[in-house]
Amino acid sequence: MPYVLISTQIRMEVGPTMVGDEHSDPNLMLYLGATKRNVLGNHFWEYYVQDAPRIVLDKLEKRGYRVISMTGVGQTLVWCLHKESTENSDFLPGQDITVNRPA
Numbered sequence: 001m002p003y004v005l006i007s008t009q010i011r012m013e014v015g016p017t018m019v020g021d022e023h024s025d026p027n028l029m030l031y032l033g034a035t036k037r038n039v040l041g042n043h044f045w046e047y048y049v050q051d052a053p054r055i056v057l058d059k060l061e062k063r064g065y066r067v068i069s070m071t072g073v074g075q076t077l078v079w080c081l082h083k084e085s086t087e088n089s090d091f092l093p094g095q096d097i098t099v100n101r102p103a
Helices: 026-032 053-062
Strands: 003-009 017-021 036-039 046-050 066-073 076-083
Touching: 003 046, 017 036, 017 053, 026 046, 026 053, 026 066, 036 066
Parallel strands: none
Antiparallel strands: 003 017, 003 076, 017 046, 036 046, 066 076
């Protein structure tokens, strides 16, 4: 799963931090120490941790994720992270690639 969205509401100095949805990588959620919950009135599940976003961002960086964007939506802050994946590469290892070069 190359993309991760995390968010926090009101204050970014403290948790909780939302770290995933019901389709998130369970191994990554375990690494973050996330708990899966369903908030009353919502028709979806989410993963959250009590850590501040900075702690979560540090953990995700150690796993190879990089922040590609951040925004504020009302009183919510949202970070989008991406991890480079070699599994989805267009070229297989050892494959010859022809490059057109001017003569």
